[in-house]
Amino acid sequence: MRGDRVARQDEAVPAELHPFVLHFAAALLIAGPACDAAGLVLRRDALLQAGRWNTLIGTVALGVSVLTGIAARAALGPHSAAGEAMLNLHDALGYVLLGLWVPAAVWRAFSRIALPQRLRTLYLALAFAGATACLAETLLGSAMVYRHGVGLSPAARAEPIPRPPTLTGPPRANGSR
Numbered sequence: 001m002r003g004d005r006v007a008r009q010d011e012a013v014p015a016e017l018h019p020f021v022l023h024f025a026a027a028l029l030i031a032g033p034a035c036d037a038a039g040l041v042l043r044r045d046a047l048l049q050a051g052r053w054n055t056l057i058g059t060v061a062l063g064v065s066v067l068t069g070i071a072a073r074a075a076l077g078p079h080s081a082a083g084e085a086m087l088n089l090h091d092a093l094g095y096v097l098l099g100l101w102v103p104a105a106v107w108r109a110f111s112r113i114a115l116p117q118r119l120r121t122l123y124l125a126l127a128f129a130g131a132t133a134c135l136a137e138t139l140l141g142s143a144m145v146y147r148h149g150v151g152l153s154p155a156a157r158a159e160p161i162p163r164p165p166t167l168t169g170p171p172r173a174n175g176s177r
């Protein structure tokens with residue numbers, strides 16, 4: 001039964017690979033369009049080249065993020081209904097991201113110049129939509145883990161202890177982070 005799974009540390013693909021890889025995808029695919037926009041405004045070819053490489057490497061990282069996400073999902077233990085609903089949305093948005101970024105990366109890979117001249121507005125619309133979707137995907141993933149506990153090990157949930165007082169003061173009464 002799915003709910004009986006406890007030994008996450010023994011998975012063939014550790015669930016922790018997903019958070020490790022996805023940060024590269026998120027950073028590069030947000031920095032890519034930002035470099036392109038700065039390159040166009042400042043007329044700097046070097047920035048357009050940076051935009052191209054961020055896009056290409058970021059899309060590879062995105063593909064690996066989706067694969068590790070699928071592996072992480074397969075290793076999940078029990079979680080709340082709200083967490084499951086968010087996970088379904090997170091999953092679907094992962095494929096939307098691939099649909100936006102793979103064509104953009106292919107376009108960029110086969111372009112002779114750093115940023116294609118033809119249909120440039122369309123390219124930028126695609127890339128900015130992709131960056132926005134990437135931001136939404138990471139916010140959703142974070143809320144899913146940190147607010148709804150999806151992916152936490154049984155040990156992390158079993159016996160929470162109150163946070164000891166720190167330099168910033170005692171823990172808040174309602175127990176939130």
Ligand code: HEM
Pocket residue numbers: 015016018019022025026062065066067068069070072073076090091092094095097134137138139140141142145150151
């Ligand atoms: C279909 C694809 C995906 C699936 C099935 C998936 C699944 C998951 C799962 C199960 C978790 C819970 C944590 C874990 O067990 O590792 C998670 C967390 C997360 N995911 Fe995904 N994911 C996918 C794609 C993506 C993509 C493309 C991104 C961003 C580029 C992303 C961003 C995140 C973030 C930010 C977290 C929170 C991680 C943390 O800070 O600990 N995911 N995802």
